[in-house]
Amino acid sequence: MHIIIKSPGEIEDMKEAGRLSAMVLREVGKRCVPGVSTLELDQFAEDFIRRHGGIPAFKGYGGFPGSICASVNDEIVHGIPSKKKILKKGDIISIDTGATVNGWVGDNAWTYPVGSISPEKKKLLEVTERCMWNAIKAARPGNRLGDIGHAVESIARSNSYGVVRELTGHGIGRDMHEDPSVSNVGMPHTGKKLQPGMVLAIEPMVNVGTRKIRFGKDGWLISTADGKPSAHFEKTVAITKDGPMILTCEPGYDRPVG
Numbered sequence: 001m002h003i004i005i006k007s008p009g010e011i012e013d014m015k016e017a018g019r020l021s022a023m024v025l026r027e028v029g030k031r032c033v034p035g036v037s038t039l040e041l042d043q044f045a046e047d048f049i050r051r052h053g054g055i056p057a058f059k060g061y062g063g064f065p066g067s068i069c070a071s072v073n074d075e076i077v078h079g080i081p082s083k084k085k086i087l088k089k090g091d092i093i094s095i096d097t098g099a100t101v102n103g104w105v106g107d108n109a110w111t112y113p114v115g116s117i118s119p120e121k122k123k124l125l126e127v128t129e130r131c132m133w134n135a136i137k138a139a140r141p142g143n144r145l146g147d148i149g150h151a152v153e154s155i156a157r158s159n160s161y162g163v164v165r166e167l168t169g170h171g172i173g174r175d176m177h178e179d180p181s182v183s184n185v186g187m188p189h190t191g192k193k194l195q196p197g198m199v200l201a202i203e204p205m206v207n208v209g210t211r212k213i214r215f216g217k218d219g220w221l222i223s224t225a226d227g228k229p230s231a232h233f234e235k236t237v238a239i240t241k242d243g244p245m246i247l248t249c250e251p252g253y254d255r256p257v258g
């Protein structure tokens with residue numbers, strides 16, 4: 001494991017990629033309405049990122065064809081945008097966006113309701129978002145990686161939800177995926193010590209039912225094994241001596257942490 005520590009100046013530089021990743025996420029989120037295809041969302045996102053001086057970080061990554069991942073209902077992550085995938089009222093959709101600016105990468109995700117959704121899905125979104133905030137709060141010097149996993153797992157488990165284990169958060173910097181991997185399960189006070197200059201993409205993936213997953217035929221899509229809904233929230237977070245600093249945010253849009 002080789003964790004690349006970023007200087008305060010480099011963290012400042014990463015904010016630009018973070019800001020654009022957050023802007024495009026919010027703009028795509030607004031467009032998650034009934035009748036829209038996930039390919040239309042993708043095309044909007046790619047255009048938006050390029051118009052603002054960035055490069056879609058996902059496009060071509062490992063051969064991924066889209067600029068966003070769009071994962072609906074029981075789809076957990078890595079949904080390939082498609083003109084055949086049309087959103088309908090009652091769906092939930094995880095949108096994952098990443099932008100590269102000046103060689104630095106930002107990565108974030110949010111699960112949006114499409115119109116009004118069932119109480120089951122509403123609760124899933126609320127709880128998974130809370131898992132993410134709790135994990136971000138744990139991203140501070142003195143804590144360990146296991147504290148982040150535990151922050152997610154403890155809330156999810158108290159709601160009898162399944163926490164996906166095969167996929168994790170990750171270090172991020174000039175590469176989208178750096179060490180360490182950031183599990184969404186863990187024991188308190190275990191694992192690598194967190195220290196200032198680490199930058200992590202923290203991204204709980206939480207299922208209403210089983211934590212077990214299945215792989216799609218396209219080699220990308222990952223869905224719940226039982227077909228029940230899943231949610232996914234993600235932010236890029238720098239660990240500073242004063243605590244967590246969210247990099248994928250726009251001024252005035254993010255709530256304070258800690």
Ligand code: MG
Binds near residue numbers: 107169170201203234
């Ligand atoms: Mg990520």
